[in-house]
Amino acid sequence: MAAKYDIAVIGAGFAGLACARRAAERGLSVVVLDRQSGPGERIHTTGILVKEAWEEWAVPAPLVRRISRVRVYTPNHRFVELDRDRYFFMATDTGALMRHLVDETREAGAEVRFGAKYLGAARNGAAFTLEESGVACRFLVGADGARSRVAESFGLDRNLRVLKGVEWEFEPVPGDGDCLHCFIDPECAPGYIGWVVPGVKVTQVGLAVHRHHKADMKRFIARLDPLFGLSRRTVLEKRGGVIPIGGLLRRFHTDRVLLIGDAAGMVSPLTAGGIHNAYRLGRLAGDAIADHLEGSAPDPGRVVRRAYPNHAWKRAARWSFDHLPVTRALEAGLLTRNLFRRLAERVFFSRV
Numbered sequence: 001m002a003a004k005y006d007i008a009v010i011g012a013g014f015a016g017l018a019c020a021r022r023a024a025e026r027g028l029s030v031v032v033l034d035r036q037s038g039p040g041e042r043i044h045t046t047g048i049l050v051k052e053a054w055e056e057w058a059v060p061a062p063l064v065r066r067i068s069r070v071r072v073y074t075p076n077h078r079f080v081e082l083d084r085d086r087y088f089f090m091a092t093d094t095g096a097l098m099r100h101l102v103d104e105t106r107e108a109g110a111e112v113r114f115g116a117k118y119l120g121a122a123r124n125g126a127a128f129t130l131e132e133s134g135v136a137c138r139f140l141v142g143a144d145g146a147r148s149r150v151a152e153s154f155g156l157d158r159n160l161r162v163l164k165g166v167e168w169e170f171e172p173v174p175g176d177g178d179c180l181h182c183f184i185d186p187e188c189a190p191g192y193i194g195w196v197v198p199g200v201k202v203t204q205v206g207l208a209v210h211r212h213h214k215a216d217m218k219r220f221i222a223r224l225d226p227l228f229g230l231s232r233r234t235v236l237e238k239r240g241g242v243i244p245i246g247g248l249l250r251r252f253h254t255d256r257v258l259l260i261g262d263a264a265g266m267v268s269p270l271t272a273g274g275i276h277n278a279y280r281l282g283r284l285a286g287d288a289i290a291d292h293l294e295g296s297a298p299d300p301g302r303v304v305r306r307a308y309p310n311h312a313w314k315r316a317a318r319w320s321f322d323h324l325p326v327t328r329a330l331e332a333g334l335l336t337r338n339l340f341r342r343l344a345e346r347v348f349f350s351r352v
């Protein structure tokens with residue numbers, strides 16, 4: 001006999017936990033299933049939070065480190081420093097943050113199960129039965145990341161435009177301060193950027209590249225050696241994943257099935273940041289599903305689509321970065337430092 005829930009959420013990432021927590025706060029019975037063995041296992045993100053996300057979540061201080069400055073480097077390591085009205089980011093101990101978010105979700109009343117892989121689901125009238133998990137539900141949420149199995153099993157759209165991200169965590173570089181270092185480097189990071197971030201008790205170094213390119217971390221680290229001396233430091237952990245940059249999928253919902261977060265392509269096409277969107281829109285989805293199941297409120301997918309920001313200028317900027325010789329213009333001095341700084345500030349600090 002299957003255990004019955006109002007909502008089954010697949011994926012205990014930022015999107016799934018936000019949705020589950022909100023729906024549970026609204027009094028619905030919610031189960032979250034994740035294939036990982038436990039919370040905070042196999043992290044695949046740098047985990048930098050924008051200021052707004054940190055303010056909304058009230059993340060405990062030991063889990064974060066304030067990043068007050070951003071430097072953007074050209075390939076020959078000249079840089080501009082960006083600054084906007086005391087705006088800041090937060091680096092996180094992402095594993096600990098995920099455990100914290102799971103605790104909060106459970107405290108709100110949701111059941112969160114690990115070691116529970118979603119394999120597929122069958123519709124039985126007004127309910128779904130999930131294969132092999134003994135779960136039945138009225139509404140199914142796919143928060144299972146960029147390669148969503150829920151999308152696949154319900155014939156929804158898939159993320160086709162993706163970047164490949166790789167990150168190594170080093171023992172901390174002494175005096176690495178409060179600065180996020182971003183490297184425009186078409187050789188090591190074709191299609192996006194490389195970065196060095198002073199994290200919580202570690203230094204995080206990463207590359208994001210077009211999916212058909214190799215993310216050559218050894219080469220990138222060697223190039224950074226004059227700045228950070230990373231090749232002499234111990235690598236503590238390696239991680240990687242894909243980042244959807246094609247924008248919100250056209251078909252991300254169908255009758256009582258909704259994709260959120262990376263599964264739905266809710267990532268900024270320009271900064272490739274998805275955590276704030278995942279959390280904010282996950283929460284909104286939790287409310288919209290509760291409204292829908294309680295009465296005659298519209299399809300939650302329509303509510304989420306209306307709330308999704310129009311990224312038109314970001315998509316245009318993404319196109320320019322992909323197709324115009326930005327780096328050569330920079331190196332040749334055709335793009336002045338001031339203009340470059342203004343463009344970069346718009347990329348890093350614009351929240352719409």
Ligand SMILES: Cc1cc2nc3c(=O)[nH]c(=O)nc-3n(C[C@H](O)[C@H](O)[C@H](O)COP(=O)(O)OP(=O)(O)OC[C@H]3O[C@@H](n4cnc5c(N)ncnc54)[C@H](O)[C@@H]3O)c2cc1C
Binds near residue numbers: 016046049117272274
């Ligand atoms: C290298 C890298 C660095 C990044 N850095 C940043 C950053 O600094 N800031 C930022 O804002 N964004 C960053 N992003 C993007 C950000 O990580 C994602 O947008 C965000 O994690 C999306 O959250 P999510 O909950 O939608 O999906 P995910 O975090 O991918 O969570 C999906 C969950 O679903 C589970 N799952 C998947 N399939 C199944 C299945 N079949 N059954 C059960 N469970 C399943 C997974 O185990 C996982 O826990 C980065 C991405 C990468 C790859």
